[in-house]
Amino acid sequence: MRILVAIVAGAVSVAHAAVLADTSVEQRLRSVLGEALPGIEIASIRPAPLKGMHEVVLGGEVIYVSDNGRFILKGDLMDLKDKRNISDERRAQARITGLKTVPPNTMIEFAPPDTQHVLYVYTDVDCGYCRKFHQEVGTLNAAGIAVRYLAFPRAGVDSETFKKSESVWCAADRNAALTEAKAGKPVPAATCDNPVKAHYELGTRMGVRGTPALISEDGQELGGYVPAEQLIQHVRKGRS
Template sequence: MRLKLLIASLSALCATAVLAEPADDIRASLSKLNLPVAIKTISESPISGVYQVQLDSGRILYASGDGQFLIQGALYDLSAAQPRNLTSAAEAAGIGEVVNALPQDQLVIFAPDKPKTHVTVFTDVDCGYCRLLHSEVGELNDLGIEVRYAAFPRSGPGQPSAKIMESIWCAEDRQEAMTEAKLGNKIETLTCDNPVNKQFALGQQVGVQGTPAIFMANGVLLPGYKPAAELAEQALANQ
């Protein structure tokens, strides 16, 4: 028994040593790219000689063991009857951790008394489909879905929509300010220490390319507007 444990321990140490060298080479090579997001982990991928690089944002890259080649894209497993997107699954798990870690006191939240699950929506006040989605927040709440809003002014920081969103986050009643802005009504211009720019940058890092960008509790991204009943069904299936 002790011999088996010793062999297992030695095998684990050897595997760690084997991985350490390519991981160091990959980190050294990627440091030259000045990536805006730090590397979280480097691990073996299903392809021999190719390593999975997970960034702090949850996004996935792939690199050769010597760090000389970098691959950005989806890795599919074709061994089963249906192709499986391994990259998407790994990214969803990582992104879910990042998005769910957003401090709730820095979000605008519309919640039922007893939520069954939640969605995090990167939103813009000037987006037509965002306004349509907001008109159905009450229905989503009735279906047990908590809606958490993060800011994503599509025109970028410092632009008029970003200024409106800053005023929302600085308002005493963020829910009311959000609803008024989504209706196209003018709200009081306010300034304070707010997370709008930080949330916009995070949205870019986790792959938001348009609004509304709806993240399920498990990190799966549902881009664009979906009717309340369909969105609630998706949310409950991806807790």
């Protein structure tokens, strides 16, 4: 993201000159950023609490751009009066928005009879800490926390881990197949119309870099592996 911002900062003033003066601020900024970084996915643009600035959500990142499209500010925006991290709140909202696009039946869920909280987990079937986390899912379930897994094969599309993930998601019993894979046991090869690539691409847009990536139901990023008892406290508090 640091590289992205550096590129934008260098190119944005050049692109700005080509934008018509009578367009709205949002249209102007979309044009400026689009010319500076072709193909960039802008989730939203809206006025920022800072006068003369607009907030731009790029996947899981939040940046601030001057209304004239010339300057970019990268960093967290804090409200000292209300003691709020406004940027963190917007990142959480962006994660929730992204997760809402995922059909629930494409996730592998381990849930208690009476679910009180939901934890979203991007997982890699070959990741050591993912396997350690999976061993504690029963403890989380006992505390009323449902775990919803999304696939994130870190080695990327067409890797062996990606193919293994597809086999898990295409198994007749996906929960059992995932548990077997995380125990280091072979999973019979299988193919089907599966969500592994879609999960991976969404995770990439949301800024997932490692696994497990834990996201609470209110969109807070809880980090990587966290011991079950500590994680239970985080989830119950509503944030890390």
